[in-house]
Amino acid sequence: MTRPNDLLLEMQKRMLRIRFFDERASKMVKRGEIPGTVHTSIGQEAQVVGACMALAEGDYMTGNHRSHGHPIGKGAALGPLMAELTGKATGVCGGKGGSMHLADFKVGSLGESGIVGSSIPIATGAALSSKVLGTGRVSLAFFGDGAANQGCLYEAMNLSSVWDLPIVFLCENNQYALSTPAHTVTAGVIAERAAGFAMPGVRVEDGQDVLKVHDAVKTAVDRARAGQGPSLVEVITYRFNEHSEGLKLGTDYRNPAEREAWMKRDPIKMFRAHLIDKGIADAVVLDALEAEVAAEVEAAYQFAEESDYPAASVAFKDLYTEPFGVTQ
Amino acid sequence: MTVMSYLGAIGAAQREAMEADPRVIIMGEDVEANVYGTMGGGKSRADKGDFLQMFGARRIRNTPISEEAMVGAAAGAAMTGLRPIVDLSYSSFLYMAMDQLVNQVAKNRYMFGGQASLPVVFRSAMFFGLNTGAHHSDRPYPMFMNVPGLKIMVPATPSDAKGLLRTAVDMDDPVLSFEACILWGLKEEVDEGEYRIPFGVARTHRHGNDVTIVGISTGVHAALQAAQKLEAEGISAEVIDPRTMVPLDSDAILNSVARTGRLVIVDPAHTTCGAAAEISAIVAEKAFDCLRGPIMRVTTPDTQIPFSPAIEKQLYPDAAKTIAAVKRTMEARTRAA
Structure with a gap:
């Protein structure tokens, strides 16, 4: 697949946005600037961006608890996302969602989900509305290897297949459901489960390569948009940080040698080398891109810091379209 | 006006909504074949496949037996421009989709x-009283009253079913409709034209001065029969149907109790944390000084529903139990001034 240079640079930019945003969020958790915890996508940027950028602007997606990367990858503004993590009124959900429930409908992000697998049927419904209304939009459901063992995934895959819905089921297999190695709780190969639902299933073995992810997801998206129905794409990747920031487990459930090997396959460093190697951009341009993104994240942080907390009455808003009967 | 059954009125409301707005679709198990008779409209038992012929397979969609996917997909579709009506058949099937209903449908807007x-309606039928055994006889609306974000309708008559369901489809919030099977054949004069009954507005079926009887779903009919018998004994009962449990027209109940001083609630759900329990608490908190006797609940005891016809019916509220409850609160000694 040939891709214009500006698309390639945009991929690197969005990966950097996720990396710097999550690095800042991690620090903020440690300093107590973010209440609760966050789950970072550090290490998984290629998998997220490769998938998001295979979608068109008006396309839909849903996500999970590892949640910041998806809206960033889809093009959401960083300030309202950061303000949401700090519970501010200017947050993308007005401070009512928080880290695990980001949503930015402006970019087609229909919501992350704190319940593993739970947003998969929602993405399926977005694909249904696209089909019934004839809007041509494609829907993509992000879920992890843990969610691959939730029943709702298979209900959704079956329904999508019999209805020929324009949806991509995107399994972000980072190989661990919190501390549980995927292979100890998962029979067979996730991608091969697609065959049972009469849809294509592919596995991207190197999910650290943004172009390989982009290729596989683009094929699935094009197929969906052409009215040929759903696909399952499984991407093998690795999270560099702990399951959630601040979590300290007594046992080292990940083999240090394994972790070290994966840390060497940093998707951002790999893609930077690729861009230089292919003569698409030089170090000066790429350094400037990194500085630009660092400034964006700093501005998002400042925006969040300077924003006000929501008024107490906001806790009673948005439950229904017209508020009624809520005891304040 | 025309005579319609409860079931026919549900069908008529669905047909009206389907005709009025191309974004309305119906999905569920066996909806194409119109197995339950609500996919034809107007008639008590419509011709096979009426809606499928009228609106086509794009808008009338048979689903696999996959309640989680069905409910979640309807929610996702509602979030992106459709206005689905989901036919979940039996109310006990809602439990298969509990995560989607509680974690997605109820929470996503907030x-x-x-x-x-989330303009979406989830219809289901409560098959209690018909010897279908424990798995099909639930009356689960109080469970969902405990989930902020959902609206709940419990129609007791054909005309209320039609007007409330039409409002539900037009509304931008998720609605759960709990329909009582035992009322399916109930007939009355219904306006065949378009009309909408607002949520949160109770219907006073009968005015009275001595006691307020709040009836829910089939409890409305037990209350009306009881009121008629009580009248012969010189007791004047007011009968109120809240029609929607969320929002609940507590003002109508409180105003009535302020006049009568006595409250009996007839609720076919279980006793503990039921709709009657909630209404009792509201009245005890807000109208304590008006009460001249204890608030009485006529509910289904906290047991599961047995199959045998010999032992099922005794469990549900009926006119006799309602009369006994009214007499108990009437006989209670008036509180000293």
Whole structure:
């Protein structure tokens, strides 16, 4: 697949946005600037961006608890996302969602989900509305290897297949459901489960390569948009940080040698080398891109810091379209 | 006006909504074949496949037996421009989709700061009283009253079923409709034209001065029969049907109790944490000084529903139990001034 240079640079930019945003969020958790915890996508940027950028602007997606990367990858503004993590009124959900429930409908992000697998049927419904209304939009459901063992995934895959819905089921297999190695709780190969639902299933073995992810997801998206129905794409990747920031487990459930090997396959460093190697951009341009993104994240942080907390009455808003009967 | 059954009125409301707005679709198990008779409209038992012929397979969609996917997909579709009606058949099947109903349908608008609207209706039938055994006889609306974000309708008559369901489809919030099977054949004169009954507005079926009887779903009919018998004994009962449990027209109940001083609630759900329990608490908190006798609940005891016809019916509220409850509160000694 040939891709214009500006698309390639945009991929690197969005990966950097996720990396710097999550690095800042991690620090903020440690300093107590973010209440609760966050789950970072550090290490998984290629998998997220490769998938998001295979979608068109008006396309839909849903996500999970590892949640910041998806809206960033889809093009959401960083300030309202950061303000949401700090519970501010200017947050993308007005401070009512928080880290695990980001949503930015402006970019087609229909919501992350704190319940593993739970947003998969929602993405399926977005694909249904696209089909019934004839809007041509494609829907993509992000879920992890843990969610691959939730029943709702298979209900959704079956329904999508019999209805020929324009949806991509995107399994972000980072190989661990919190501390549980995927292979100890998962029979067979996730991608091969697609065959049972009469849809294509592919596995991207190197999910650290943004172009390989982009290729596989683009094929699935094009197929969906052409009215040929759903696909399952499984991407093998690795999270560099702990399951959630601040979590300290007594046992080292990940083999240090394994972790070290994966840390060497940093998707951002790999893609930077690729861009230089292919003569698409030089170090000066790429350094400037990194500085630009660092400034964006700093501005998002400042925006969040300077924003006000929501008024107490906001806790009673948005439950229904017209508020009624809520005891304040 | 025309005579319609409860079931026919549900069908008529669905047909009206389907005709009025191309974004309305119906999905569920066996909806194409119109197995339950609500997919034809107007008639008590419509011709096979009426809606499928009228609106086509794009808008009338048979689903696999996959309640989680069905409910979640309807929610996702509602968030992106459709207005689905989901026919979940039996109310006990809602439990298969509990995560989607509680974690997605009820929370998405709130959690995402108002970005999402969920114009979706989940219809289900409560098959209690018909010897279908424990798995099909539930009356689960109080469970969902405990989930902020959902609206709940419990129609007791054909005309209420039609007007409330039409409102539900037009509304931008998720609605659960709990329909009582035992009322399916109930007939009355219904306006065949378009009309909408607002949510949160109770219907006073009968005015009275001595006691307020709040009836829910089939409890309305037990209350009306009881009121008629009580009249012969010189007791004047007011009968109120809240029609929607969320929002609940507590003002109508409180105003009535302020006049009568006595309250009996007839609720076919279980006793503990039921709709009657909630209404009792509201009245005890807000109208304590008006009460001249204890608030009485006529509910289904906290047991599961047995199959045998010999032992099922005794469990549900009926006119006799309602009369006994009214007499108990009437006989209670008036509180000293």
